[in-house]
Amino acid sequence: MAGRKARGAGSGAGITSRDVAKALNISQSTVSRAFTPGASISPALRDRIFAAAEKVGYRPNLLARGLIAGKSNLIGVVLARQTNLLYPELLYELSGRLAERGYQVLLFPIGDAASVQDAINRIWSFRVDAVLATGVLDEAAVSAFEQHGLPLVMFNRVFDLPISSVSCDFAAGARDLATRLLKAGHRDIGLVGGPEGSFVGAEVERGVRAALAGWADARLSVAHVDYRYESAAEALKLLRREDGGLPGALLCVNDTVAAGCLDQLRGTLGRTVPGDVSVVTFGGFGPARWQSYRLTGMQQPMDQMTDAAIELLVGRIADSQSGVERRSFLPVFMEGDTAAI
């Protein structure tokens, strides 16, 4: 039982600036200044303080610093279930580059609608400096952030509301892809979109329709399914014409469902790709580039998008008056083996 009142995590846990000050017979505020970049302190004393701090294992408590500075150096990331599947490198890259600027990423997973409100409450309670949201947030949730005055940046989702965002220009990419298909002679296009209400799905559809506008003899059918590999079978069922035929070209909103379509077509349905059917996609996810798939399509410039997200986040923290900014990035065409274009 003895000693169980020792606070925190163990041996070095309770060391404060006061301990370092005592060891050196100086004031606590001087120790604090040694760890404050730009503060007025003699270099010699600072070196002694650093040495003493090193010896006793002192590190400034960032929670306390955050409390007084009104700045936690925490960036909240709202994480949806599929985020890591769609953007496997995002979290690592984002957190790495933010760390260089002194920020740490705090994760807020969201599931159903109930947990969204819960996550917002926790985000608020942790006094994060800004929030990046991937995945589904509705307008009500987004407004809640603004009410709290919390800088919010959306990733791959643009609202009509005044919210900053970084996104791939799916509409332009889809228009480009559809135009390539049309020029290659395709007139019957099937769109494998996201779930009903999906932002990406709507944008892609908009782009495809814009491309089709100039071609009177072209037709489009749309299937709304979720993003899973397994949903491809359902999508293909939905896209069948009355005569039982399938569109000669499939435009998919992401790699996973595109891979599913490819396997369905080549396997169960006995079609050749791109001989009988062309398949194009939005992606860049590793396996879509593996030799057995090599999907033709558009690749999101994730590297630039990540940098842009960081700039927006950090910019709004530095200057809370800085306005809403939407950055949109054109995807780049990616050669592959699945489309005759």
Place this chain on the structure above:
Amino acid sequence: MAGRKARGAGSGAGITSRDVAKALNISQSTVSRAFTPGASISPALRDRIFAAAEKVGYRPNLLARGLIAGKSNLIGVVLARQTNLLYPELLYELSGRLAERGYQVLLFPIGDAASVQDAINRIWSFRVDAVLATGVLDEAAVSAFEQHGLPLVMFNRVFDLPISSVSCDFAAGARDLATRLLKAGHRDIGLVGGPEGSFVGAEVERGVRAALAGWADARLSVAHVDYRYESAAEALKLLRREDGGLPGALLCVNDTVAAGCLDQLRGTLGRTVPGDVSVVTFGGFGPARWQSYRLTGMQQPMDQMTDAAIELLVGRIADSQSGVERRSFLPVFMEGDTAAI
């Protein structure tokens, strides 16, 4: 310039328990008690406080609470570049289940050796309650945690040091896989291991050798490459015998490199799988189950492993005297199309 002293993130940012207290003409400590589960307060007053808090948008500042409680409710996760690729669901599941227990995941990405020390310093500065580490940490880094008295749980890495860990039993799984290959008639096995010094690679090799011990006519060759898809070509080059032949069975440490081997064999090298060569793997990563791959092998019970990690983390926080515990989980055999076993 006016109003630029407003602290924090904007409108609701500066609301404290004192504001709520003032609005209700009660003391600040009473407001605090309303938000402390189990604290002594009349239900009627608590309801009034909750209502007032709701109206002005007050939420307790968890940083301040953490400061005084000596407990931040933060769990640090050391994130390596390949973590999300190897375990795409880990972060979402882990953070979601921890959130249910009131903990938040704080990310600490690590790259080169320099950044490991840096990450440890930041972890320490944020006063996280415990740390889960995936990916590479050397013994020195691990010892640093123990010196600070920081509860540490390793994921899929076991040290000789007294460190808690959750891991898949790669050795047992590899022994099982190798035995299946041997019983199916294979006598020439190639191991595509992880990089030199990799824990998983060493464990798998140990397991395979244990299986081979009973079979005098069996032989094993080992190639150490990294985990990337592209490394498969190099691995196959390393595994060639002097007569130019390849082992009849390939045991790969993960899905990505196994998929690479499969594509190399079926593509460039013109072999049939599993006709000419059998390929088995450790994994469960989605694309390895897609129809074009359907890799045969062992699947890690990620769900149980995630739960175990949470129990260990939370357990050590609740009772810092709780001892070191290593939990090991047997992988389960996964049928597929790539091995004649």
Place this chain on the structure above:
DNA sequence: CTGAAAGCGCTTACAG
């Protein structure tokens, strides 16, 4: 059940 006071570990004017 409620309030006044001390204190968590820091930063930051303010004097000297």
Place this chain on the structure above:
DNA sequence: CTGAAAGCGCTTACAG
């Protein structure tokens, strides 16, 4: 360049 003091927003004995 350094120190004493106030205060960030909370929790928690201690009285009443």
